[in-house]
Amino acid sequence: MKYILSFCILLLTAASTYAQHTLRLSIKSLEGKAPLPGATIIIPSLNKTAVADNLGLATFADIVAGTYNIKVSFVGLEEQEISMAVPQPTNKPFEVLLAEAEENEEEVIVTSTRISRSISDIPTRVETISGEELTEKGNMKPGDIRMMLNESTGIQTQQTSATSYNSSIRIQGLDGRYTQLLRDGFPLYAGFSGGLSLMQIAPLDLRQVEVIKGSSSTLYGGGAIAGLVNLISKAPTAKRELSFLANGTSAKGIDLSSFYSQRFKNIGLTVFGSANTGSPYDPSGIGLTAIPKFERYTINPRLFIYSSKTNANVGISYITEDRIGGNINYIKNGTSGYFEKNNTDRFTSQVDVQHKLSENSNLNLKSSFTTFNRLITIPTYIFEGVQQSSYSEINFSTKGEKTFWIIGANFLTDDLKEERHNTTALRNYHYNTMGVFVQNTWTPVSTFTLETGLRGDYVKQYGFELLPRVSALLKITPKLSARLGGGLGYKTPTVFNEEAEKIQFQNILPINQTIANNERSAGGNLDFNYRTNMAGVGFTINQLFFYTRLNKPLVLTTNGSGNNEFVNAAGFIDTKGIETNLRFTYNDFKLFIGYTYADVNSHFNSTKSWFPLTARHRLNNVLMYEKEGKLKIGLEAYYFSPQKLSDGTRGKAYWINGLMAEKLWKKFSLFINFENIFDTRQTRFDTIYTGSINNPTFRDIYAPVDGFVVNGGIKLRF
Numbered sequence: 001m002k003y004i005l006s007f008c009i010l011l012l013t014a015a016s017t018y019a020q021h022t023l024r025l026s027i028k029s030l031e032g033k034a035p036l037p038g039a040t041i042i043i044p045s046l047n048k049t050a051v052a053d054n055l056g057l058a059t060f061a062d063i064v065a066g067t068y069n070i071k072v073s074f075v076g077l078e079e080q081e082i083s084m085a086v087p088q089p090t091n092k093p094f095e096v097l098l099a100e101a102e103e104n105e106e107e108v109i110v111t112s113t114r115i116s117r118s119i120s121d122i123p124t125r126v127e128t129i130s131g132e133e134l135t136e137k138g139n140m141k142p143g144d145i146r147m148m149l150n151e152s153t154g155i156q157t158q159q160t161s162a163t164s165y166n167s168s169i170r171i172q173g174l175d176g177r178y179t180q181l182l183r184d185g186f187p188l189y190a191g192f193s194g195g196l197s198l199m200q201i202a203p204l205d206l207r208q209v210e211v212i213k214g215s216s217s218t219l220y221g222g223g224a225i226a227g228l229v230n231l232i233s234k235a236p237t238a239k240r241e242l243s244f245l246a247n248g249t250s251a252k253g254i255d256l257s258s259f260y261s262q263r264f265k266n267i268g269l270t271v272f273g274s275a276n277t278g279s280p281y282d283p284s285g286i287g288l289t290a291i292p293k294f295e296r297y298t299i300n301p302r303l304f305i306y307s308s309k310t311n312a313n314v315g316i317s318y319i320t321e322d323r324i325g326g327n328i329n330y331i332k333n334g335t336s337g338y339f340e341k342n343n344t345d346r347f348t349s350q351v352d353v354q355h356k357l358s359e360n361s362n363l364n365l366k367s368s369f370t371t372f373n374r375l376i377t378i379p380t381y382i383f384e385g386v387q388q389s390s391y392s393e394i395n396f397s398t399k400g401e402k403t404f405w406i407i408g409a410n411f412l413t414d415d416l417k418e419e420r421h422n423t424t425a426l427r428n429y430h431y432n433t434m435g436v437f438v439q440n441t442w443t444p445v446s447t448f449t450l451e452t453g454l455r456g457d458y459v460k461q462y463g464f465e466l467l468p469r470v471s472a473l474l475k476i477t478p479k480l481s482a483r484l485g486g487g488l489g490y491k492t493p494t495v496f497n498e499e500a501e502k503i504q505f506q507n508i509l510p511i512n513q514t515i516a517n518n519e520r521s522a523g524g525n526l527d528f529n530y531r532t533n534m535a536g537v538g539f540t541i542n543q544l545f546f547y548t549r550l551n552k553p554l555v556l557t558t559n560g561s562g563n564n565e566f567v568n569a570a571g572f573i574d575t576k577g578i579e580t581n582l583r584f585t586y587n588d589f590k591l592f593i594g595y596t597y598a599d600v601n602s603h604f605n606s607t608k609s610w611f612p613l614t615a616r617h618r619l620n621n622v623l624m625y626e627k628e629g630k631l632k633i634g635l636e637a638y639y640f641s642p643q644k645l646s647d648g649t650r651g652k653a654y655w656i657n658g659l660m661a662e663k664l665w666k667k668f669s670l671f672i673n674f675e676n677i678f679d680t681r682q683t684r685f686d687t688i689y690t691g692s693i694n695n696p697t698f699r700d701i702y703a704p705v706d707g708f709v710v711n712g713g714i715k716l717r718f
Helices: 002-017 131-140 146-150 328-333 498-502
Strands: 020-029 040-043 048-051 057-064 066-073 080-086 094-098 127-130 155-159 167-171 179-183 206-213 227-233 241-249 253-263 267-278 293-306 310-326 339-356 361-378 381-399 403-419 429-445 448-459 463-477 480-491 519-534 537-551 554-558 564-568 571-586 589-604 607-610 617-627 631-640 654-664 668-675 689-692 695-698 709-717
Touching: 020 066, 020 080, 040 057, 048 057, 066 094, 080 094, 127 131, 131 146, 131 206, 131 631, 131 654, 131 668, 146 155, 167 179, 310 328
Parallel strands: 020 094, 179 227
Antiparallel strands: 020 057, 040 048, 040 066, 066 080, 127 206, 155 167, 206 227, 241 253, 241 709, 253 267, 267 293, 293 310, 310 339, 339 361, 361 381, 381 403, 403 429, 429 448, 448 463, 463 480, 480 519, 519 537, 537 571, 554 564, 571 589, 589 607, 589 617, 617 631, 631 654, 654 668, 668 709, 689 695
């Protein structure tokens, strides 16, 4: 009888082991505990997958008793791996809470809003280029950041010289002078020193690029009417970084860059250096350079000092470049012909000290000094000038349970001395700008944040400007959020902008300070961000609506003596439109689609006119395949609708298509980029100049002039 009983127990145990059970899970967000429909649940050992229903519930049937590792994921949230025993102790579904994903935020902490927060928690709309995206764009154009910005929705880099490749940044259709370019929060590229900036910044030492669209003068002072671009440098970490990049192009260009970074106990160091050269390139065969001959060298060391309460960094940067474009025969053989020479030297020093006063309060001191020397030479004209500028700031920040305050003051000097080479009046100036600002970030509940700011700037020649600003973030659901913001902006009058750059500042009179006024703006934007996961396909959409009005902008006019002068127009310019950004992810594939509609018009003397060089419709398409740490392949297609030109004619619509690939190993990678595969060039469907080749009058450049270019190289990491 004993043996029969033992045999029965054994049979019951075996039956229990192979019985089929049901496993039920409830998938919710950690913040707010909202159900997550579409979440994906995988039991790898059984090769079983389930998708959560509208209530966030997922069910597995016919599961044999045992212990299983289970992976739970939802787009934008951190994947979680849990271990569960089957059968479940109760019939109640097991609750799984998913937190914000590091991958979604890419560890992105933005600093351009003057408060260090993750990108998902800031009321001001900030776009970032960082991580793998920054690396991929750097492969396409390792020598400068022009292409990196031009491929972003709502941003267009406008070429201002047909032969020397000079370019400026346009955000939402407004001229480049209304975009403020910063380096680690320092305004190093204002006024005269803004010339050639895009073409002289190599991206290897950048950690990320932050873009704020719309009026940002409250944050950093005059000039950020259209927005600002903040270039964030890499900082040293405990793990040493030593990287080299070598790139060559079919347009006869060579880029060599190196970067070293390491933090020791109380000291850190970064050193960046690059050499970039190019030969004169004329793909159209018209005898003029599409890419000039140039030679540029950069060195940028920075020292970091750390202590328990104080961190500081000190750096210097030196860039020197000789660039000449124009007639190919003149450049190669020294014959007669049109030419444009640019010789520049840029020296910058900067220091940033952060001191911790208490657990929640900090004091920040920062200062920079820049000297920029530029010589422009064409056959009949020479312009030479030296700009010296400085920026100093002190700010105090304190954090409460629901608020964050930052209060500060800054002082900016800007001095230009021009060498006399002709009879035109010298454009010398000296401006001192004193500013104070206060900003409050208030988060009464986890789903709502309000940011308000007020700035006052005083320039002796142009008076006082008061600049309020407000932004709000509402997290409607874990998947849907909305931002609303607006503010005022201003720009101090200057002759140094793309209109003057096109004609090398010839016959342009200095600003008449007795009649010129600051350009002033008001604008705002509203955007919605939604993300979800549908059957394993991640989907994100960001929809932005924007409007900016610029009152009494400076326009270039001709006076009776044949000279040109900037005066305030009787009227305004406004830009309004939408930006749509879509992102799809599926396994190793990513698809980005961006659309911009920008309706930019001048309203001068009660007459409305389409503003030149603004494409009303732009489409950005990027498809990426990425095998983590092994292979990247990308396809690109960009569309530009027709643009009105300054001479009253209309340009042609065009597409630009590209293909890039990178094969990665542990210590090195090989990359290749086929840019503008179908050789889209303005010289193929339109002209770029009138008159003779030895004395050309250049038209607006609204499409590429360099055409199809292949570049490729190697990156080494130690």
